[in-house]
Amino acid sequence: TTTADGPSDALSNALSNAVIRRSTQRRYLMCPPTHFDVVYSINPWMNPAKPTDQPIAAAQWQRIHDQLVDLGHTVDVIPPAPGLPDMVFAANGATVWGDRALVARFRHTERDAESTAYLDWFADRGLHVQQASTANEGEGDYLSAGPWLLAGSGFRTDRRAHLESEQYFDRPVIGLTLVDDRYYHLDTALAVLDDETVMYYPDAFTSGSQAILRELFPTAIIATAEDAGVFALNAVSDGLHVLMPAGSTGLVAKLREAGFVPIGLDVSELLRAGGGVKCCVLELHGPAGRR
Numbered sequence: 001t002t003t004a005d006g007p008s009d010a011l012s013n014a015l016s017n018a019v020i021r022r023s024t025q026r027r028y029l030m031c032p033p034t035h036f037d038v039v040y041s042i043n044p045w046m047n048p049a050k051p052t053d054q055p056i057a058a059a060q061w062q063r064i065h066d067q068l069v070d071l072g073h074t075v076d077v078i079p080p081a082p083g084l085p086d087m088v089f090a091a092n093g094a095t096v097w098g099d100r101a102l103v104a105r106f107r108h109t110e111r112d113a114e115s116t117a118y119l120d121w122f123a124d125r126g127l128h129v130q131q132a133s134t135a136n137e138g139e140g141d142y143l144s145a146g147p148w149l150l151a152g153s154g155f156r157t158d159r160r161a162h163l164e165s166e167q168y169f170d171r172p173v174i175g176l177t178l179v180d181d182r183y184y185h186l187d188t189a190l191a192v193l194d195d196e197t198v199m200y201y202p203d204a205f206t207s208g209s210q211a212i213l214r215e216l217f218p219t220a221i222i223a224t225a226e227d228a229g230v231f232a233l234n235a236v237s238d239g240l241h242v243l244m245p246a247g248s249t250g251l252v253a254k255l256r257e258a259g260f261v262p263i264g265l266d267v268s269e270l271l272r273a274g275g276g277v278k279c280c281v282l283e284l285h286g287p288a289g290r291r
């Protein structure tokens with residue numbers, strides 16, 4: 001016999017707490033690691049004395065690419081240029097919103113020439129293009145969250161670049177200051193999961209920036225030193241699926257509990273250059289980007 005009673009209290013509580021996550025279709029830009037190598041050191045992860053394995057890097061990159069395509073996203077590919085071993089980290093090439101691209105001005109001369117490749121690529125596709133006038137490392141330091149553009153500084157992007165981005169995109173910029181040189185780009189310490197939700201490692205930020213993050217994102221997922229240390233925050237989210245470097249257990253459990261679907265990917269070879277999943281993926285944000 002069936003009972004006419006409704007679900008138990010425990011079950012109805014669980015149902016009302018459950019958040020339904022949805023993915024939205026995205027457009028991304030990636031650059032194959034054809035010329036990937038570690039021949040200079042511009043962050044604490046890079047040791048030119050340790051050999052890299054290009055075929056392994058290529059296979060790890062391909063997994064990221066194919067996983068995004070399998071999830072139904074569009075992935076454009078920019079041709080890699082010889083002599084630019086860090087060009088695989090496409091997230092740093094620009095910040096893109098709608099039909100406007102603000103192309104990077106790299107902090108280190110070793111990466112200078114990448115800017116030209118991105119300027120040409122976006123101009124060829126009819127976007128409004130401008131190169132940043134002070135150090136600005138694109139989506140490495142700029143992450144779009146709802147109405148805001150979260151903007152990192154401290155190691156790479158110059159604070160003055162934040163104002164330029166605010167004016168160029170006509171969107172409010174929230175400046176966040178990084179303090180730990182292992183987490184030198186915003187995208188190594190914080191990931192945007194959906195318009196209201198981020199995950200981050202508090203100790204990578206000044207106490208003032210931590211206070212801003214607590215205020216803006218009361219439901220944020222907080223990562224530990226261990227999560228940050230395996231680069232787990234260098235993640236790409238489509239609102240449901242979270243592609244992230246494999247190796248964190250705590251953070252994966254918290255993501256599942258919050259209704260996300262974490263997908264761990266091996267990026268051991270890319271990590272030798274201080275890059276993970278998000279570093280390889282530039283999101284072409286906004287309505288025009290999603291055409």
Ligand code: ARG
Nearest residue numbers: 043089091140185273275279
């Ligand atoms: N070797 C590169 C650099 O130091 C890695 C860039 C990683 N990119 C990123 N979006 N965090 O510039």
